[in-house]
Amino acid sequence: MAERSGMVEKRGAGHWFTHLGLIVGVLIIFFPIWLAFVASTVTQPEIVKPPMPLWPGGHFFENYRSALVSGINAPVARMLGNSLVMALGIALGKIAISLLSAFAIVYFRFPGRRLFFWLIFLTLMLPVEVRIVPTYEVVAGFGMLNSYSGLIFPLIASATATFLFRQFFMTVPDELAEAARVDGARPMRFFLDILLPMSRTNIAALFVILFIYGWNQYLWPLLITTDPQMNTIVMGIKQMFPSGDDVADWPVIMATSILAMVPPIVVVISMQNLFIRGLVDSEK
Amino acid sequence: MATLKLRNVKKRFGSTDVIHGVDLDVADGEFIVIVGPSGCGKSTLLRMVAGLETVSGGEISIDGKPVNDLEPMDRDIAMVFQNYALYPHMSVYDNISYGLKIAKTPKEEIAARVATAAKMLQLEPYLQRKPRELSGGQRQRVAMGRAIVRKPAVFLFDEPLSNLDAKLRVQMRLEIKALQKELGITSLYVTHDQVEAMTLADRMVVMHGGVADQIGAPLDVYANPATSFVAGFIGSPATNFLPPAALNAPRDGASTVGVRPEHTRLVHSGEGQTQGIVTFSEALGAETLVHLSLPSGAAFTVRQDGALPCPHSGEHCGVDWDQSREILFDADERRIRQGRARAAACP
Numbered sequence: 001m002a003e004r005s006g007m008v009e010k011r012g013a014g015h016w017f018t019h020l021g022l023i024v025g026v027l028i029i030f031f032p033i034w035l036a037f038v039a040s041t042v043t044q045p046e047i048v049k050p051p052m053p054l055w056p057g058g059h060f061f062e063n064y065r066s067a068l069v070s071g072i073n074a075p076v077a078r079m080l081g082n083s084l085v086m087a088l089g090i091a092l093g094k095i096a097i098s099l100l101s102a103f104a105i106v107y108f109r110f111p112g113r114r115l116f117f118w119l120i121f122l123t124l125m126l127p128v129e130v131r132i133v134p135t136y137e138v139v140a141g142f143g144m145l146n147s148y149s150g151l152i153f154p155l156i157a158s159a160t161a162t163f164l165f166r167q168f169f170m171t172v173p174d175e176l177a178e179a180a181r182v183d184g185a186r187p188m189r190f191f192l193d194i195l196l197p198m199s200r201t202n203i204a205a206l207f208v209i210l211f212i213y214g215w216n217q218y219l220w221p222l223l224i225t226t227d228p229q230m231n232t233i234v235m236g237i238k239q240m241f242p243s244g245d246d247v248a249d250w251p252v253i254m255a256t257s258i259l260a261m262v263p264p265i266v267v268v269i270s271m272q273n274l275f276i277r278g279l280v281d282s283e284k
Numbered sequence: 285m286a287t288l289k290l291r292n293v294k295k296r297f298g299s300t301d302v303i304h305g306v307d308l309d310v311a312d313g314e315f316i317v318i319v320g321p322s323g324c325g326k327s328t329l330l331r332m333v334a335g336l337e338t339v340s341g342g343e344i345s346i347d348g349k350p351v352n353d354l355e356p357m358d359r360d361i362a363m364v365f366q367n368y369a370l371y372p373h374m375s376v377y378d379n380i381s382y383g384l385k386i387a388k389t390p391k392e393e394i395a396a397r398v399a400t401a402a403k404m405l406q407l408e409p410y411l412q413r414k415p416r417e418l419s420g421g422q423r424q425r426v427a428m429g430r431a432i433v434r435k436p437a438v439f440l441f442d443e444p445l446s447n448l449d450a451k452l453r454v455q456m457r458l459e460i461k462a463l464q465k466e467l468g469i470t471s472l473y474v475t476h477d478q479v480e481a482m483t484l485a486d487r488m489v490v491m492h493g494g495v496a497d498q499i500g501a502p503l504d505v506y507a508n509p510a511t512s513f514v515a516g517f518i519g520s521p522a523t524n525f526l527p528p529a530a531l532n533a534p535r536d537g538a539s540t541v542g543v544r545p546e547h548t549r550l551v552h553s554g555e556g557q558t559q560g561i562v563t564f565s566e567a568l569g570a571e572t573l574v575h576l577s578l579p580s581g582a583a584f585t586v587r588q589d590g591a592l593p594c595p596h597s598g599e600h601c602g603v604d605w606d607q608s609r610e611i612l613f614d615a616d617e618r619r620i621r622q623g624r625a626r627a628a629a630c631p
Binding site: 180 | 334335336355356357361362363365366367369370371372373374382383386387430434
């Protein structure tokens, strides 16, 4: 390839310094994760005896099996499953609901259309924490404590995603909807055949963000799940910490932490391409 | 195939009247072009026929059947949009066949119809491509293909060529004309380009301010404009308009005199029907357009053969024409029939 000028392609000392800076940065950020990983591969006495080990020990399989199968309060495998159901439920549910509500707001003329849009928009200003007590009331009233629906439904409506899809739908030329009408597509057909495939990259980007949002929920699951079998992993880690004089089983806790990090990483890496495209271009 | 009838069709947006009652009878297989400046309501009229806009008054019927309250899909029409409106995520094949798929046409028949249309439009090599991988002209053809495969009663075209470059526009114009002749489908075509209107139309409708000023064969409209607007809009360069007072002899009853640039010639200063000063000349090769300023301050254009001497700016000239070529208008801008309307002979 011909040498291109004007690109950010410096050579020489600057180049090395830049990389040195980046490497140091990565090491600093990565170090705690490395420590957690090391701690998950050694035995309890090795951790508590200073200095802390910096290289992995030989108990990797033992610790992880113990975490996955028995855990401390509940098996980690169970908590991973709960988290997965909750994160998927929140991500997919939010996407489905916001796609449909954006579709209604953009493509249909109904009385109070603007009012509804602004009402949805207004809820952007109310985070979960603000409405957590009344929400708890409602969920408890419906008998949804310690259930997946209780974990998912209160978090499923999303003003942000509705707004994002609304903005995207408004960039879709009107002629496309008209062409579909002339072609004989009823509204839902147009939505499924044309709008949905066109929003593919936006949906992917949103899925990544919402999956991580759902996965990292802490306060809400902590409130409504009292049964360890319903614990999600992010709150479960905290539940593993000993209270009082109990001895913390650090290798198992650390193994759990590492396991908790894996699904979001898998989601981000596997959807990386779509994710970036969804944020960068609108592919018209 | 089908006929199309518009009876006193009106459109109102809120309290604004956009179309003030248009009557039109389109014969089976006829190619009608609606032409007019932007904002004259021509696209709105077409969209009402398509069913994309509601009809505020009057009646539209296709093949004798009123369609005012039918959805676009039930009107048996197909439409080509200005920006093509192709589905960006679908291949050319899927774009063309989408309407048939919704109508639950059998797969084999869809394939056969798409193949025929693709052959007709020379799209065969591109059937698996996405619209963004096609050139403007090819996209235009895909949009046409989507309309053809439906085998509709009426074709509707909404300025389909205005996004193409000049050369391609001429080519596609010829293709559309040939295709329409071949298929013999009743067509309604909206454009602001009078050249498209002149070349494509069996009959043209000149719209102005929500009213159909004149409906007629292109050459007839050119030769016998019904209003001063039509005279000024059809024909390039535009017709010159003069008050009778600016002429050497009065014209009975006329408040405006129109004369086409191609019917005028420059003569020596002091001679001819009126006098002017040359402001500038455009030599286009085959012809020269001489722009003059009249004593009243009005502009006047003379179109002369490119071989004739080209006058300099600032020169005083006379302008002459055959008085029988004049088009006279009354105070309402309506044509005064001079009793010798020349139906132009088509070569």
